[in-house]
Amino acid sequence: MSADAHQPVLLNEAVDALAIGEAARANGVYVDATFGRGGHARLILDRLGPHGRLIALDRDASAVAAGRLITDPRFAIVHARFSELEETIRAQGIAAVAGVLIDLGVSSPQLDDPERGFSFRCDAPLDMRMDQTRGVTAAEWLARASEAEIREVVRRHGEERFAKQIAKAIVAARERGPVTRTRQLADVVGAAVRTREPGKDPATRTFQALRIHVNQELEELSLVLPQAMSILTPEGRLVVISFHSLEDRIVKNFIRANARPGEAPERLPLRAAELPPPRLRSLGRPLRPSAGEIAANPRARSAVLRVAEKLG
Ligand SMILES: C[S@@+](CC[C@H](N)C(=O)[O-])C[C@H]1O[C@@H](n2cnc3c(N)ncnc32)[C@H](O)[C@@H]1O
Numbered sequence: 001m002s003a004d005a006h007q008p009v010l011l012n013e014a015v016d017a018l019a020i021g022e023a024a025r026a027n028g029v030y031v032d033a034t035f036g037r038g039g040h041a042r043l044i045l046d047r048l049g050p051h052g053r054l055i056a057l058d059r060d061a062s063a064v065a066a067g068r069l070i071t072d073p074r075f076a077i078v079h080a081r082f083s084e085l086e087e088t089i090r091a092q093g094i095a096a097v098a099g100v101l102i103d104l105g106v107s108s109p110q111l112d113d114p115e116r117g118f119s120f121r122c123d124a125p126l127d128m129r130m131d132q133t134r135g136v137t138a139a140e141w142l143a144r145a146s147e148a149e150i151r152e153v154v155r156r157h158g159e160e161r162f163a164k165q166i167a168k169a170i171v172a173a174r175e176r177g178p179v180t181r182t183r184q185l186a187d188v189v190g191a192a193v194r195t196r197e198p199g200k201d202p203a204t205r206t207f208q209a210l211r212i213h214v215n216q217e218l219e220e221l222s223l224v225l226p227q228a229m230s231i232l233t234p235e236g237r238l239v240v241i242s243f244h245s246l247e248d249r250i251v252k253n254f255i256r257a258n259a260r261p262g263e264a265p266e267r268l269p270l271r272a273a274e275l276p277p278p279r280l281r282s283l284g285r286p287l288r289p290s291a292g293e294i295a296a297n298p299r300a301r302s303a304v305l306r307v308a309e310k311l312g
Helices: 011-017 023-027 039-047 061-067 082-091 108-112 138-144 147-158 163-176 182-192 204-214 217-231 245-258 291-296
Strands: 029-032 053-058 075-079 097-103 232-242 280-282 304-310
Touching: 011 039, 011 097, 011 232, 011 304, 029 039, 039 053, 039 097, 053 061, 053 082, 061 075, 082 097, 082 217, 097 217, 138 163, 138 204, 147 163, 147 204, 163 182, 182 204, 204 217, 217 232, 217 245, 232 245, 245 280, 245 304
Parallel strands: 029 053, 029 097, 053 075, 097 232
Antiparallel strands: 232 304, 280 304
């Protein structure tokens, strides 16, 4: 695989879940909210009919540049965050779509390009922004966050037991000089974490936490799900691939909450049958990659795919 490639996770399963081949759906409009390097997008295009369309989004300018190389007239890509999904789709003159795919997390080119600062495996500036055209880098945030804020982010987004010790060590390190490099941070964390998880660098959880925080990943996810619902046609499909339990919990709870009848307006005595009907139907059980896929692509190992259908 070239350095600029991304091996798509649950490729067939995710695109099958969009049910593009069924009846008139092949000529519908689909959204790939996380283009990356277009593994899923290309398979969607293969399955689309001549009048179908695929609108892709990515917040990363290098992903958008890769997308612009696709010359298929049924395809368009927009540099946007998926929290801007609804306005992005409406700006294309589209009222409703037949399916939305969201493949969360970072792409391999983001992880593997040392200059992006996502990985502690090579020494690089501590950036971690998926969209390098705006926002605050991890180094800038670490320079001005309080010890309590650092502890909370590392604990919550990294599910890290040693968050307190790590935050303390970072604050002590920055008093000696700014923490601006990935290796420097990994060394500070490594020295602060006393026990080792087998097969895991002690800095893994802290790097995950900072990445989630810098990119506001959980807020983005909470914002995109209701927008996806609002642009889907009845029978439209919502397909989400998550890579850790914090993301999957948000997706699971969203689908669950919308698969139940709505709340009765306060003080109105309504029978169960009179409650607002559910807006979504959860389809099947959450799907995980096969052992074969994980062996071929270890980055797939924590993936979970959930699918829901919008009700009429
Ligand atoms: C796992 S990769 C997607 C890979 C893609 N499905 C493929 O087959 O190549 C995730 C992509 O989503 C983008 N992304 C993550 N969060 C985003 C957000 N809130 N808005 C837009 N794009 C986002 C990242 O920049 C990255 O390119």
